[in-house]
Amino acid sequence: MWSFFSRDPSKDFNFEIGELVPSLGDKSVWALHKGKKKVTSEEVSVFVFDLKNNSETHLEVAKAAVKRLKTLRHPSVLTYLDSLESEKVLYLSTEYVDPLIDHLQNLTLERPQKELYVAWGIFQITRALSFLNNDGNLRHNNVNIWSVFVNSSGEWKLGGVEYVSTTQDAAQNFKVIPSLEVYSPPEKNDPSKQRIITKCSNDMWGLGCLIWEVFNGPLYQQSSLKNIDKIPKQLGPLYYELVSSNPSSRPNPADIISRCRKLGGYFKNDLVDTLLFLEEIQIKDKNEKNRFFSNLTPHLDNFPDNVCKHKILPQLITAFEYGDAGSAVLAPMFKLGRLLDTAEYQKKIVPCVVKLFGSNDRATRSRLLQQLEHFIGHLQAGTVNDQIFPQVAHGFMDTNPTIREQTVKSVIHLAPKLSYNNLNVEVLRHFARLQSKDDQGGIRTNTTVCLGKIAQHLHPQIRQKVLISAFIRAMRDPFPPARNAGVLALAATQQYYLLSEVSSRILPSLCQLTLDPEKTVRDSVFRTIKGFLGKLEKVSEDPSLRESMEADVNTATPSLSNAAATWAGWAVTAVTAKFYRSQSDTVKSMNPVTSRMLSKPGSLEQPSSSSISTTTSSVTSMTSLEHEDGSRGNDSVSDYDYNHWDDNDNWGDMETGGQMASSSGSGCATGTSDPTSPPSGSGPATKVTDGWENEEWGSLDEEPEAELTSPSEAWSPSEITPIILPETKTNNSSLSSHINHRNPQTTWEEHEFEPLEENPGTNSAKLEEAKKKREERKLMRQKELEARRASRTTGGPMKLGSKKF
Known part of the structure; x- marks a missing residue:
């Protein structure tokens, strides 16, 4: 009921x-x-x-x-x-x-990973038996492959506790499952040995059976234990002790751990060391943690993914959020983040990233910027624009040159996710100031290269206004790598230029560098000029090609299939790869070794046949230079090897020098000069703007008539002659003044390179007189240069950066 x-x-x-x-x-x-x-x-x-x-x-x-x-x-x-x-x-x-039997059968690890992982598993079971025998005074009595299980973190867990007994009780050798009798130790049927049984002898016999099964599969008869071909040599002596017929000779599990954890022991490897350290991380001091995390990243490739994802990564996140691990934990944490799916990454890693970008610690910001490429793909555009970019932008004005350089380089990865205003206004505003005012030649160079790499993401109208002026400004920089970067950037972004601009602005500017003191710069200039001339020649022969040549000028996502794009295959490879490694430009640019610091773009070495067959005739003339340059293998220095730019390469780090600072007290404060004060040196009497206060980019392409007051003012000798390296200096202030002397404008304006055109409202006699004066100045300057070269020749070889009178 x-x-x-x-x-x-x-x-x-x-x-x-x-x-x-x-x-x-x-x-x-x-x-x-x-x-x-x-x-x-x-x-x-x-x-x-x-x-x-x-x-x-x-x-x-x-x-x-x-x-x-x-x-x-x-x-x-x-x-x-x-x-x-x-x-x-x-x-x-x-x-x-x-x-465990299923786990081992499904294990797909390579041999080095598997060896480390199996050692970690056997260590865990040995540790569990030590806990039972020594701390709990218990015998397990059922150690074999069927009593071991593996969780999602790859940890081996001891189960099968059906036959556990205390060490005071008689050894439990009776199994209710007949198939388990094969794991009974030999002393079970030998009464004479019952008196020498120890508290751990039964379980050590079972551990020996487990080790054999891990490498050979399930045990079906005890005689198979004699076959040790597949057992690692490191485990050989220990295995013999474990399966000894004498119970008293079987070692204690605590002794096994102590012996195998010594140098050269089976349990002494990177995976076991790492996981044991993480288990005890709470009792480690800060120096030990920093040293551990700094050395962890290269070892992660040898660890199983499930261990990394479920065991190591959670420990790293916890150490960062609640411990004092510092920025050293970032590199391994971001490397392991690739194992997470999108939802997990957003939940576990992104909050840490957002929190880190708000840190004022320079070491943390530096490591974040260095690791940006590993996690930027997981960030939403809204998160990047609203929470991350405002923090990154502070680095453009940092007094530490290392932070400024890394901030510039970070734009490469941020650009695809930035909004119109952040990319086309804010980033370009900072780039304009860095390219003209920064006292580090390497940063000015990298700014130019970075602009060439992000050109495809810029708005077409902004791109047309900015690129040519910016790269021409770089071509007038006193730092040779910066000039070379400007030339290569023009070539790499050639599909964005109208042919009228090529003929009226780009080629005249390039021609002025044909007499550059640096041979590498001259080589790049001539290759680029030949390429541009090839385009113009092709269009001149067939005007219908003009539309395809200019197809990408006004497109937001350029096509690489037209002839204009395939022409510059070598240049794209050259400018979109490893960035120039920053140096103290007042020291390095005056070093004699800079005369051989650049080599040809890497893609010139083996041009693809498909590119040659579809491109314009200019490619033939360009590729013919490859064989001429092939004998110049000694004309490059690794510190300046930014011609072989490849997206998979690193940019290079700021090298410490007399002017380099590793902390906020470096003294290299950028942008400290008053933007409202007139620049020193000669130049056109134009309004000095730096693109910082007014954020005005429309003035980049002003008409010559609206800007120039007279022909002589527009074409002053200091502007049309090739740039000569300054005298050797040992401080940054002299270099900064020289930069300001050469580049009074601080926005990417190119008025001085505009061709002088006749205006109906201008007196033709004055124009003619101005042209004659200009030609006279050119001739005088050419004679002066020839005289200097002659004096250098007669006086012996002249080192770069020195002057001879």
Whole structure:
């Protein structure tokens, strides 16, 4: 009658029972099922014992296992969650695990990774046995491949606690599962050896059986233990001790750990060292943590992905959020972030990234910028524009040159995600100031290269206004690598220029560098001029090609299929790769070694046949230079090797020098000069603007008539003659003044390079007179240069940066 009010207790079980895992079979009294928590859907494992189909003896063993597992808490012992007994079934819920036999069969690791991982697994089981035998005074009595399980983090967990007994009790060698008798030690049937059994001898025999099964598969007969061909040589002596017929000669598990953790031991490897350090990270001091995290990144490639994702990465995030690990944890954390899917990355890594960008610590900001390429792809555009870019932009004005340089380089990765205003206004405003005012030649060079790399992301109208003026300004920089960067950037972005601009602005500017003191700059100039002339010649022969040549000028996403784009294949490779390694330009640019600091673009070495067949005739003339340059193998220096720019290369780091600062106290404060004060030196009487206060880019392409007051003012000798390197100086202030002397404008304006055109409202006689004066000045300057060269020749070789009178 009371059955109406009774209910099935299993309905109160907080876990859903899923599919059966068949691999345990007849090796356990339990049937293993996959399961989930009803509330959170978290995956678990559920061991099920069917009361109706098993004997009372089996039930006692199962109940003993539940009771024992409740009281055992250790990192290498299977974690108990819950249990429930009903009239029909006994449930035992644990963390989600797979049987070791299944895990090893599905393991796809390469040999080096697998060796490290198996050593870590055997170490964990040995540690668990040491805990039972020495700390708990217990014997496991059932150590074999069927009693070991592996969780999602790749950790080996000791289960199968059905036969656990105390060390005071007689050794439990009786198994209710007949198939497990093969794991019974030999002293079971030898009464003479019962008196020399130790508290750990039974379990050490089982550990020997487990080691054999890890490398050979399940054990079916004890005689197979003699076959040790597949067991690592490092484990050979230990294995012989474990399967010794004498129980007293089997070592204690604590002694095994101590011996194998010594240098050269089986448990002494990078994976075990790393995971043990992370387990004890809370008791490590700050210096130990920084040293550990700094050395961790190169080892991660040899660790299994599941261990990295579920074991190491959570520890790194915790160490960063709640510990004092510092910025050293960033490199390994971002490297492991690639293992996460989009949702996990947004949840775990992005909040850390946003928090880090708000840090005032320079070391943290520097590491973030260096690692940007590893996580930028996971960031949403809104997060980049609203939370990250405003913090990054502060680096453009940092007094530390290293931070400024890394900030410039970071724009390469940020550009595709930046909004119109952030990219076309804010970034270009900072670039204009850095290119004209920064006292580090390397930063000015990298600014030019970076502009060439992000050109495809700029708005077409902004691109037309900025690129030519910016690159021509770079071509007038006193720092040779900066001039070369300007030339190569023009070539790499040639598809964005109208042919009218090529003929009226670009070629005249390039021609002025044909007499550059640096041979490498001259070589780049001549290659680029030949390329541009080839385009013009082709269009002159067939005007219908003009449309295809200018197809990308007004497009937001340029096509690489037209002839204009394929022409500059070599230049694109040259300018879109490794950036110039920054130097103290007042020292390095005056060093004699700079006369051989650049080599030809890497892509000139082996031009593709498809590119040659589809491009214009100019390619033929350009590629003919490859053979001429092929003999100049000694004309390059690695510190200046920015011609072989490749997207997979690093940009290079700021090298410490007399003027380089490694902290905020470097003294290299950029932009400290008053932008409203008139510049020193000669130049056209134009308004000095730096693109900083007014943010005005429309003035970049002003008409010559609106800007020039007289022909002589527009074409002053200091502006039309080739740039001569200044005298050797040892401080940055002299270089800064020289830069200001050469570049009074601080926005990318190119008025002085505009061709002088006749205006109907201008007196033709004055124009003619101005042209004659200009020609006279050119001739005088040419004679002066020839005289200087002659004096250098007669006086012996002249070192770069020195002057001879």
